[in-house]
Amino acid sequence: MASSYKCARCKQKVEIDQNVRCPYCGHRILFKERGAAIKELKAR
Ligand SMILES: [Zn+2]
Secondary structure (H helix, E strand, C coil), rough: CCEEECCCCCCEEEEECCCCCCCCCCCCCECCCCCCCEEEECCC
């Protein structure tokens, strides 16, 4: 089940399945569309 997120940088709506990464700008910090939870992954 994919979740909807919004990119913290370009504000694009992003559907995430496996890779938590904005397909538009490559940013890795995405905000969950509903709720205040933030999913943040650190790049390695
Ligand atoms: Zn982005």
